[in-house]
Structure formats: structure tokens, C-alpha cells
Amino acid sequence: MATVEVTFTPLPAHVRTARLVATAVARRSGVAESLLDEVRLAVGEACSRAVEAHQLHCPAEPVRIALTDQAGRFEIEVVNTSQAPAGSAQAGPGSAARPGPTAAGVPADAADSALGPPGFSLAVIAGLADDVQISETAAGTSIRMSWPSSGPVVSGSPA
Amino acid sequence: MALEESVDLKLDHHTKDGIEIVEVEGEIDVYTAPRLRELLIELVNIGKYQLVVNMEKVEFLDSTGLGVLVGGLKRVRAHDGSLDLVCTQERILKIFRITGLTKVFGIHGTVDEAITNRKSEK
Numbered sequence: 001m002a003t004v005e006v007t008f009t010p011l012p013a014h015v016r017t018a019r020l021v022a023t024a025v026a027r028r029s030g031v032a033e034s035l036l037d038e039v040r041l042a043v044g045e046a047c048s049r050a051v052e053a054h055q056l057h058c059p060a061e062p063v064r065i066a067l068t069d070q071a072g073r074f075e076i077e078v079v080n081t082s083q084a085p086a087g088s089a090q091a092g093p094g095s096a097a098r099p100g101p102t103a104a105g106v107p108a109d110a111a112d113s114a115l116g117p118p119g120f121s122l123a124v125i126a127g128l129a130d131d132v133q134i135s136e137t138a139a140g141t142s143i144r145m146s147w148p149s150s151g152p153v154v155s156g157s158p159a
Numbered sequence: 160m161a162l163e164e165s166v167d168l169k170l171d172h173h174t175k176d177g178i179e180i181v182e183v184e185g186e187i188d189v190y191t192a193p194r195l196r197e198l199l200i201e202l203v204n205i206g207k208y209q210l211v212v213n214m215e216k217v218e219f220l221d222s223t224g225l226g227v228l229v230g231g232l233k234r235v236r237a238h239d240g241s242l243d244l245v246c247t248q249e250r251i252l253k254i255f256r257i258t259g260l261t262k263v264f265g266i267h268g269t270v271d272e273a274i275t276n277r278k279s280e281k
Contacts, residue, residue, distance in 0.1 A: 012190035016167065019188075019219075037250045044221050048189040120222035120258055127257030 003029065003069050007062040009055030010080075018065055022076055029069035030150030038128040039147060043076050045121040045128075048144045050080035052077045053141065057082035074149035097119040167191050168272050169216075176274050179207040184216035187224030199231035199242075208240025211273045221253050225258060230242070232264065243273045253277070 004025050008014040022043040023036055043065070050063040059150060063123060066077045124133050129145035168191035169184040178201055187195060199217040202210060212228065214220070243265040246252055255261045267273035 012188075015189050016186065040219070041221060041254070044188060044219075048221065048223060051189065120225055123258050124222050124254060 004067040006067075007066045008065075010051045010059060010061070010063050012048070012051055014063075015044055015047045015051060018047045022067060025067045025125065026068075026074050026076075026147070026149075028153050029067075029074045030153050031074045031147050032150075035147050038136075039076070041073075042125050042128040042145050043078065045125045046076070046078035046145065049121050049143070050078050050141075053082045069149055069152065072149060072151070073146045075146040076143055077144045079140060079142045093146045108114060165218065168194060169239050170195060171228060172198070172202065174207075175270070176278070178209045178274050179199055179209055179271055179279060181212045182216070183212060183214055186219040186237040187217060187227070189223045192221075192223040192227045194243060196230060199234065203231075203234045203238070203240075208235045208238040209277065210240070210242045211267075211270055211277070212242065212244050213270055214244055214246040214251060215248070217246070217248070217251055220254055221250045222254075222258070225254065226265060229260070229263070241277055243267060243277060245273050 004021065006018060008018060008023055019040050023040045026036055026039045027033075047063060047065065054061055055065055061081050064079045064081075066075075067077070068075045068077075122134075125143065125145065130147045131145065133142075133144040135142045135144075167186045167188075169182075171181075171182040171184075181198065181202070183195065185191070199210070209229065212231075228242070228244070234240075235242050245267050246255075247268050252261075252266070255264065255266065265273065265276065265281055267276060
């Protein structure tokens with residue numbers, strides 16, 4: 001069962017909120033402070049991809065994030081219920097394509113599109129998350145990422 | 160000098176030694192990156208082809224922001240210009256390393272260093 005679930009309207013403005021929530025839950029789940037920046041960036045990338053896909057295919061459908069802490073792992077699943085954008089890559093654990101510089105010195109897929117080059121976001125996610133699984137189904141795309149955690153952090157004292 | 164401000168991103172720019180310095184403060188993400196892109200396009204459109212983007216006060220940068228910087232680089236290079244970065248924050252530099260963009264951008268420790276390096280390459 002997810003520790004926390006968040007759904008939000010697919011608008012870029014809400015991606016920041018999703019990042020903040022994911023980082024807060026990760027901290028509470030015992031993810032090391034040194035990894036929180038990676039969690040924040042990776043979930044932001046996944047949510048940005050989902051927002052882009054939803055805006056293209058199903059703007060009325062919310063993006064869903066599930067944050068789960070179990071068995072020493074903190075897992076984030078970002079689900080978009082739209083079809084993946086044309087040309088998007090699939091990646092297994094650590095296998096996301098990493099855009100390399102071309103002979104001209106600028107990555108070939110770095111077209112200055114409205115939401116940035118899609119290959120970059122997968123490259124960033126794969127480079128940051130400890131484990132990444134991307135699955136495409138008829139219902140849409142799911143990105144699962146996880147990091148080691150030490151279990152729920154108990155802070156403060158009862159009033 | 161132009162000043163553009165919002166809660167998440169502050170943009171400013173000024174000329175120093177003939178090079179346009181773009182000051183960026185806050186978060187560059189899917190929501191705010193379009194404003195940085197618009198500024199870079201605006202600068203190129205008024206003939207500013209030598210740019211230094213100071214990212215020392217950037218708290219967050221994602222792939223959308225990277226795409227905007229790469230787009231800016233392509234635009235200035237089309238005019239034989241340059242776009243260098245100033246950044247010493249490890250969490251920001253990490254994103255450039257992951258994506259291989261450290262080989263594409265000149266990344267410097269200070270604005271003065273970026274200017275000096277650019278002048279020496281002319």
C-alpha cells in the first residue's frame with residue numbers, strides 16, 4: 001500500500017508541488033539526506049514527462065504519484081494514463097538513453113521544444129535513481145524509481 | 160537592464176566587458192524554463208551573441224532547463240556567438256555530467272573567469 005498518493009491536474013505549475021511532497025515523504029521514510037536532491041530531481045523529471053503526455057493526449061485526466069516505503073526501499077511510481085508521446089524512449093534499470101554530443105558539439109535531440117528534449121529527462125532519471133523501471137501498457141506509462149531507506153523517521157514528541 | 164521576477168524564478172541581465180551576463184535565481188523547471196528561453200531569444204534578437212549565464216543562485220535545474228540552455232547555445236552559435244555558464248554547485252553540475260553536457264558548455268567558477276576565458280579564445 002502506498003504511503004502517500006498524490007494526483008494533480010497536468011499543469012507545469014503543479015510539478016513543483018509534486019517535487020516538494022515527494023521530497024518530504026522521502027525524508028520521513030528515512031532516505032539519506034544526501035539522496036534527497038536526487039529524489040527531488042528524478043520525480044520532477046518523471047512528473048514533467050507525465051504532464052507533457054497528459055496535455056497532449058488527455059488534459060482532463062490527473063497525473064498520479066504513489067510514494068511507498070517498504071522493505072528498506074523508498075519507491076516512487078509516476079503514472080500517466082495517456083499513450084506515451086511519439087518518439088519517447090523506453091528504458092529498463094539504468095538503460096535510459098544518454099544523449100551524447102554530436103560532432104557539432106550539441107546533442108542531436110536537443111531541439112528547443114516547449115518542454116525540452118525528452119531523451120534528457122530519461123537520461124537524468126536513469127542517472128539519479130538507484131533503480132528505474134519504465135513500463136508501457138495500453139493504459140499509459142509507469143515510471144518506478146527507488147532508493148534505499150531506513151524506515152519511517154519518528155520526530156518530535158507527543159504534545 | 161531588464162528585470163523579470165516571479166516567486167520561483169528571477170531573471171536579470173546586464174552587459175560587462177561587451178558580454179551579456181544573464182543572472183538566474185531560483186528554480187528552472189518545466190514551469191519556469193519557458194521564461195528563460197524567452198529571455199535568451201530576446202537577447203539574441205537584439206544582437207547579443209556573447210552570453211554568460213550565471214547559475215550560482217539556481218536552486219533547481221531539470222532537463223527542461225537544460226533544453227533551454229542548449230537551445231540558447233544553438234541560437235548564439237548560429238551567429239558565431241557563445242553561451243558559457245557559471246556554476247559551482249555540485250547538485251547542478253551533476254545534471255550536466257549525467258547528460259554529457261559538460262562537454263558542450265564552458266562551465267566556469269565565476270563570471271570574471273568566464274569573461275576572461277571567452278576573451279582569450281577570441
